[in-house]
Amino acid sequence: MRGLTYSTLLMACLLIPAVARPDGTAKIKIDNFTFSPTKLSIAKGTEVTWANEDDIPHTIVLTANNVRSKAIDTDKTFSYRFDKAGTFSYICGLHPQMHGQVVVK
Numbered sequence: 048m049r050g051l052t053y054s055t056l057l058m059a060c061l062l063i064p065a066v067a068r069p070d071g072t073a074k075i076k077i078d079n080f081t082f083s084p085t086k087l088s089i090a091k092g093t094e095v096t097w098a099n100e101d102d103i104p105h106t107i108v109l110t111a112n113n114v115r116s117k118a119i120d121t122d123k124t125f126s127y128r129f130d131k132a133g134t135f136s137y138i139c140g141l142h143p144q145m146h147g148q149v150v151v152k
Contacts, residue, residue: 074098075147077105077119077139082147089129089151096126106140115140 071093076083078100089095097107097119104118107125112135116125129135129151139145 072096077101077145080142080145082137082139082145085147087147087149089149091132091151092128092130093151094126094128095149096124098124105142105145107137108140109135109137111135 071090073087073089073093073095075087075095075097077097080101082097087095097105097116099105099119099121102121104120106118107114107116107127109115109127111133112127114127118141119125129149132151135149135151137147137149
């Protein structure tokens with residue numbers, strides 16, 4: 048890979064969206080007021096689990112799906128199975144500056 052620097056390769060890796068595991072599940076970590084990964088690509092039927100590793104509660108709001116979680120306390124989770132293809136944006140209902148996206152193929 049002639050001409051590519053380490054920082055260029057690192058940035059390319061960071062821009063590639065995360066994908067679900069072979070067992071039909073995927074995890075999004077909540078920490079420091081961010082979702083990680085911010086963009087997740089999955090297959091239809093995948094269950095996504097948001098795990099709160101932050102020290103305050105957060106919620107998941109998927110407006111297109113009419114889904115709103117209860118407050119997710121520290122070290123707790125919320126899961127949702129995506130059964131339809133599309134791009135689904137979500138936010139934290141308590142901290143709307145926190146946002147992410149799930150792409151279902």
